[in-house]
Amino acid sequence: MNKKRGQQSIVFETLPVVTSTANIVGPMEGEGILTEFYDRILQDNLNNNDSWEQCESYMMEWAIKTALAKEGSTPENVDYILAGDLLNQLMSTHFALRNIGRPFLGMYGACSTLAESMLIGSTLIDGGFADKVVAAVSSHHDTAERQYRFPTELGVQRPLVSQWTVTGSGAVVISGNGNGPRITSATVGKIVDMGIKDPNAMGPAMAPAAADTLWQHLTDTGRSPTYYDMIYTGDLGAVGKALVIELFKERGIDLSSNYEDCGCMIFKEEQDSHAGASGCASSGVVFSGYIHRLLTTQKLRRILLIGTGSLHSTTSYQQKESIPCIAHAVAVEM
Template identity: 70%
Template sequence: MNKKKGQQSIVYEVSPVIVGTAAIGGPMEGEGLLAEYFHYIMKDNLHGEDSWEKCESFMLEWVARKAAQNLPGGMELADCVLAGDLLNQLMATHFAMRALGRPFIGLYGACSTMAESMILGACLIDGGFFQHVLGCASSHHDAAERQYRFPTELGVQRPPSTQWTVTGAGAAAIAASGVGPLITAATFGKVVDMGVKDPNNMGPAMAPAAVDTLYQHLQDLDRQPNYYDMIYTGDLGSIGKTLVIELMKEKGVDISANYEDCGCLIYREDQDAHAGASGCASSAVTFCGYIYSMLLQKKLSKILLIGTGSLHSTTSYQQKESIPCIAHAVAVEM
């Protein structure tokens, strides 16, 4: 069987199973719309650690261990962990992996990392290389703000177009066999850069990449949007979500009936998140908490998760470069 479909997509021959997930959130996330779907909510953004970065490592380690409980043999028999975060050199992930002691593949897809980890983990299982893997991603609001924008202690006023980086982490335990939703297909995205230079306006920067991947996915697999109960993008927020709908309509495709952005689902309007949620954990906690629960309850049977990521750095921003973006799509079906 030729597993490649069209230009950028693949269909798994032996569809791996997501046998369990775990999601952790900070106090703001615990007051949001998805609070009941978190497996653990921290009381503050440090959780007893002496830095935000160490707290992020704790979160990633926690969800990995929690999700691994669904694998035969637990963490000790996990063949590999695929994970990443937003910090320089994946430091939150690296320190978490030091504690886990399992084979590890570090991933940097910015906020597309959760989808990327699931896609590549499924490839390793479908290819017969591994039997059990973990796909994980994390972000921390204060750590990300310190790296990409300003120290939170400065109290810099945020423009209305900004989004709030989610403090949280998600992990999916993926196996060659078992009970749970199947990872059936995926589309690898291309880097798309439309010249946006404002790191406080990430939705418009990433929306074209999401549209490029979504449209290619539908073309490659000869599907209409209504093949899926829901299509989710990762963290475009309210502005980016509106742009995706408009740009898809320009291509002759209406997704307004069954499309949502994870960044619009996490916080209440009165939480002052401005344009919505962002960060690796935006799609990670939404999928590993809310969406996975909906699949298990059979309130959803087919979903497409499109992880969206902004690939700029503090250095590229200071050098006045525009913002390259990426989006990867993974199809999950009961």
């Protein structure tokens, strides 16, 4: 059976099952909107580690092991782990995975990494190449600021369009059988670059990629936006979310009733995150906590998660390149 649909989408035949999830967040996230949906909240951003990077690795290792423990599994039961973070050479992920000792595929899609990992992991399951995989992501506000912008100790003023990188990690166990929401289809995104060069304006840079993937998903599958109870983008924040709504309004489609962005769901307004949350863990902790619980309690039955990624680097920024962006989508249904 040809499982490809349209230009960029896949419809799975042997539906992969999300059998377990787990997440862990930092103190600021723990004081935000979704407190009750986190498995663990750290007391500080170091958690007795010597560096923020070590703390990030710890969070990912903890999330993976906890997600497996929740379903009665251990790392030895996992065929492949697909995981990534924001740092150069996936540094946090590599140090986390050396302690787990399972076959590993390093994933980099910036903040779209969770959706990308779930997409590829589901393809491995549906193709008969694996019985159980784990998709995991992490980010840390202080590690990301140190790499991409300025050390937090400098106290550099942030523009209002900027977002706050989430400190946290989310892990998703995907199995060939079992109970839980099923991943029914997915859409692989393509690079969209609208010429934006400001690394603080990631929401506006990524919004066209999110809209492009969503439109392609609907075109390939023959679905309308109302097929889904909710459509979630990963970390566009308030500015990027508004742009996606506007881009679809130009096509005569109203997304306002069943569309939300994970970056708008994490921090309270008084926490001064400016335009919202960002980072791999933005969609990571929201999907593995809030969205997964609504699915398992059948308050939601069909959702589309669109991971959004800003693919610039410190080098490309210094060379005054624009920001290439991408978005990948996975449909999860009860």
